[in-house]
């Protein structure tokens with residue numbers, strides 16, 4: 001590959017970077033695309049966060065300890081050298097300060113935008129928080145080994161698209177210590193019966209719960225959520241794990257069904273192993289900007305209330321060159337999505353279809369005249385069978401018991417974000 005081709009590849013991989021800067025970095029890395037990628041992806045790890053680093057004890061420590069800041073890499077590019085030699089004031093010393101990130105807002109008309117820093121990710125995706133280097137190293141390694149030893153238990157999911165039976169590319173597992181967990185009745189099968197949490201995953205769960213509650217508290221101070229949303233005392237009742245054995249294995253854009261996790265859920269998703277791109281796009285309109293960002297090993301992505309309602313997310317396939325392999329898992333990426341069961345749905349009888357008496361699936365409509373309404377749809381329609389069973393959801397409580405559904409639209413529960421209008 002000649003320099004031009006290498007540069008073009010880098011421009012494709014890092015579209016938000018200045019071409020001149022990329023060329024400089026390429027030259028500084030002796031023409032090695034691999035080194036440039038490593039360097040730029042590492043700048044993502046410079047993401048600062050005040051996460052408490054605790055020892056590997058079952059109970060995460062309560063008091064916060066300052067994170068050891070990674071020293072920024074000092075790199076003088078030819079452009080800087082030239083500017084310095086020309087007598088221009090050059091006071092940038094770190095790679096991250098060299099990289100100019102464009103100011104991006106929701107009116108940006110570009111189709112795909114790659115985000116590399118915590119600040120950029122959270123500014124563009126206000127329902128998302130990313131916490132790098134989440135678990136203490138020894139626990140991360142224990143979790144990695146535990147997942148590797150259980151990887152044969154992860155199974156492909158089967159589902160229907162337009163009446164055709166499809167098999168998922170990634171493999172999944174449910175961890176729960178409660179036999180009754182049926183994370184999604186559509187997928188319920190022998191293969192997806194819950195497995196008990198391993199000790200490592202229980203330790204990890206405690207860290208996740210502590211972090212989610214901190215983040216949720218701060219989020220709820222700024223965003224007024226309806227009373228049916230879970231805004232405190234978040235705990236993870238079960239965990240949906242995913243296993244992507246190689247870079248071809250992927251998960252298409254989707255939003256998670258709300259049937260078990262309820263409206264405005266929080267989902268905390270830990271990456272273990274190879275770095276893959278996490279992708280998010282507004283559900284509507286379908287040609288909205290696609291945001292990509294790397295999810296490095298041991299990073300925690302928290303999808304806060306509103307993210308399932310407004311966005312789709314997924315993990316696209318990648319060309320070989322695009323991700324960072326891991327020492328232990330090699331090409332494979334694991335992902336642990338810790339979720340909380342929505343108690344009001346547990347305490348009541350399940351919502352059944354009036355036509356075929358099967359379970360119903362909860363979703364929120366994100367377009368059309370009924371935008372924002374939560375609705376129950378017959379699960380048969382997700383199993384390749386035609387059933388138009390439909391009810392509006394009603395999350396109001398009477399004598400502490402949730403109504404769950406209604407046939408009257410005037411009683412139905414509707415949630416709209418500030419960015420949605422009734423004409424959408």
Ligand SMILES: O=C(O)CCC(=O)C(=O)O
Pocket residue numbers: 240242251256269278313314315335337
């Ligand atoms: O692998 C990931 O990061 C995403 C997993 C996911 O979206 C899901 O399991 O619903």
Ligand SMILES: [Fe+2]
Pocket residue numbers: 254255256313
């Ligand atoms: Fe998902």
